[in-house]
C-alpha cells in the first residue's frame with residue numbers, strides 16, 4: 001500500500017486527480033447531509049483520505065483493536081470517521097452488530113471497496129441484492145451445504161494429504177503461510193471448481209496472488225501500481241477460465257457433469273430454471289469472488305493455528321490426542337477421514353473457534369446506507385458507509401469472561417450463553433458466510449494431517465502479526481518441520 005505511494009512521481013499525479021475528484025464527491029455527500037442534525041461524534045479527518053492511512057497503519061501494526069477502542073472510549077460505541085474515501089459510521093457492540101448485520105438490503109447494501117469490485121467483478125454475490133442475490137446464493141449453497149459437502153470429505157482428505165507431502169518433502173524448513181495458501185488454493189480449485197490440471201492451477205495461483213495484493217492497494221490505475229497489475233491479472237484469469245466454463249456448460253447439456261459436480265456447474269445449471277438466464281460474466285465474477293472469499297480466509301485461520309500449536313505444547317498434545325483417538329477407533333480398512341470422524345474433532349474445532357474469537361481473520365466489513373437511518377440516538381445519512389467490527393463483542397468482558405485469556409473450553413461449557421450477533425467470525429444475518437462449513441472441514445482435515453504426521457517449531461518465536469488486512473505472521477511463519485515416523489495407522 002505505502003509501496004504504491006513511493007513508486008514514482010508519475011504515480012502521484014493520478015492520485016492527486018483521484019483525490020481532488022473524490023474530495024468533491026465527499027464534500028457533496030457531506031453537504032447533502034447538512035439537514036442531518038445528529039451525526040455521531042468523531043473525526044472525519046482530511047477530505048477523501050479521512051482517517052484511512054491512520055487506520056491502515058494501525059492495522060499493519062496489529063493495533064486495529066486499539067484504534068477502535070481508543071475511539072469508543074472518546075466518542076462512544078457509535079462514532080464517525082472516514083475510511084477508503086467515504087464518510088463512515090463505525091458501530092460496535094452486540095446491539096450494533098444486530099442492527100447492521102440483521103438489517104436487509106433496503107437499509108444497508110453490501111458494499112466493498114472499489115479495488116475489490118473492480119478486480120473481482122460487479123456481478124457477484126457481494127455486489128448483488130434482491131431476487132438475483134437470492135438466486136445465485138441458493139445455487140452456491142446447494143453445493144456448500146453439509147448434506148452435499150459430506151460426499152467430498154474423502155476427496156479433500158486425499159488432496160490435502162498429497163499436497164502436504166509434496167510441498168514438504170525433503171525440506172526441513174517451510175514458510176507455513178505459503179504452505180497453507182498453496183493447500184487451500186488447491187482444495188478450492190479442485191473441490192469447489194473442478195479444475196484438476198496442475199499447470200492451470202499453478203497459473204491461476206500466480207494470478208490470484210497478484211489479484212489478492214491489488215485488493216488491498218490504492219485504486220490507482222496507472223502502469224506499475226498494484227491495482228493495475230491486479231486488473232491485468234483479472235484479464236488473464238478470465239482468458240484462462242472462459243474455455244473451462246464453456247466446456248462445463250457443454251458437458252452439463254450432454255449430461256457428462258451435473259449441477260452438484262462443482263460450484264461452477266451449480267451456477268451454470270441456473271440457466272435452464274430462470275427467466276433471465278445466468279450469463280458467463282456472472283459465472284466468471286462469482287468464480288473470482290468465491291476464490292478470494294474461500295482461499296485466504298481459511299489459509300489465515302490455519303496459519304494462526306500452526307503458530308498457536310507451536311507456542312502451546314499442551315494444546316498441540318490435546319489436539320494430537322484427539323486426532324490419534326479418532327484413528328485408533330477407526331473400523332475396517334478405510335484409509336480416509338470420514339464425515340463422522342470430522343464430527344468427532346470437537347476439541348480441535350474449539351481451538352479454532354477460540355483463535356477466531358481473539359484474532360478473527362475478518363476484522364470487520366462495510367455496508368452502505370441505502371436510505372437515511374438512525375441508531376443509538378444518532379443519524380446515519382444515506383450514502384454513508386457503515387463498518388461493523390468483530391472485536392467490539394469478541395473482546396467484551398460482559399460477553400466473554402476474561403476475554404483476553406485463550407480458553408477453548410468456553411465453547412464447550414459456556415458459563416452463560418453467547419448472545420446472538422456477539423460471536424461473529426463468519427458474520428451473521430442474511431450475509432453470513434456460506435462457506436463456514438467448507439472452511440471448518442478443510443481446517444480440521446489439514447490439522448489432522450499436520451498433528452498426526454509432523455512436529456514443528458517456530459524459527460522466530462517472537463514473530464509479530466501484521467494485518468494485510470488478514471492477521472498473518474509478518475515473516476510468513478517459517479517453521480522447522482519434522483515428520484513423526486512412529487505413529488501406527490498413519
Ligand code: HEM
Pocket residue numbers: 110125126137144192290293294295297298301361362365366424425426427428430431432433434435436438439
Ligand atoms: C475461516 C474461514 C472463513 C472466514 C473466517 C470467513 C468469514 C466471512 C465473513 C466474516 C463473511 C461476512 C462478510 C460480511 O458480512 O460482509 C463472509 C461471507 C462470505 N463468505 Fe466466508 N469465511 C471463511 C471461509 C469461506 C469459504 C471457505 C467460502 C467458500 C467456500 C466463503 C464464502 C463466503 C461468501 C460467498 C460470503 C458472502 C455471503 C453473502 O454475501 O451472502 N467463506 N465470510
